[in-house]
Amino acid sequence: MNVLVNIISLPTKIKNLFIGEQSAVYLDNVIESKKVEGAPFVKWVGGKSRVVGTILKIVSKHINLNEIEHYIEPFVGGGAMFFYLANHYRFKSYTIIDINLDLINTYRAIKQNPITLVKEMDKIQNKYNNFFNLEDKELFYYEIRDKYNKYDKEKLYEYIDFTRAAQFIFLNKSGFNGLYRVNKTGDYNVPFGKKEVIKIYNDKNILKVYEILQKTNIVHGDYRVSLDYLLKNTFVYFDPPYRPITNTSSFTAYDNNGFNDNDQIALAQFCIQLYIQGIHFALSNSDPHNTNPLDNFFDELYRDFIIYRINTSRQIAAESKSRGRVTEILVIG
């Protein structure tokens, strides 16, 4: 990307951040921005921000991360683990993969031209914030949501759509609970979040994310494409859609996020394949023991590996039998 060509028409605040080495005038700002760590730019269901530290403490007992050269995260979502590692370790390469094409379009937009994306985000954010009444903000939200859902996604296979990426972040930040959720037909269906004022991005974070993404392969597709990126000394972290917690130990044939027990089994076989090839991995999932101590689904699937149960800060749903802290499983291979 030719940074200088693109920064000319930007607000100074953003301009300063992207000039970098090309200009000594802005050096102070650049140094200041170095203190910022890249962090997820969207709130994601199942986001790992709160447990990254605990997971890595355990992982480092078994895997020497200083010897790792390549990192792959095949279910990247908001990328809490990816960003943490990219901030703290200097691996030679990073590969992030997700089946959600809009999410991938947004990562690619930041990597290719964060300034264009920032301009698009400013447009949409300013328009929202300038409405005087919450009713008008609500109308605007649903107008964008409609547009977003009527879009022909095929286009995203051909090019990066910056307007769409801005809408994606806008919907994530102004929808109810700040989350991203689609229904079975792929329509984004989160209701209005009733926020008076929104701030949908942090300019320093976008810069840092941009820097991190320069050494990152951003791949759209199924987790299995990670095979194409495996090299010696690769560490793979899997955080697939969680197996729904149920009160029975019965096999879950269907679930609403499109990842059922058969998929969990196939994933376990995939992990075994990696391990046989000498690749280290870690995998997170929900712990069936939270609701049914007899449900040993993952204990059986990953019986050849070490399984940890880690505390999360989530509370278990009120109607469930066992109250208290929810645990998650962490498999180390």
Ligand SMILES: C[S@@+](CC[C@H](N)C(=O)[O-])C[C@H]1O[C@@H](n2cnc3c(N)ncnc32)[C@H](O)[C@@H]1O
């Ligand atoms: C639990 S989330 C990951 C959350 C992430 N660790 C974070 O910190 O935000 C699971 C992700 O897997 C993606 N996904 C679902 N099925 C997939 C598949 N077959 N291959 C690759 N990604 C998939 C979803 O789009 C979602 O982003």
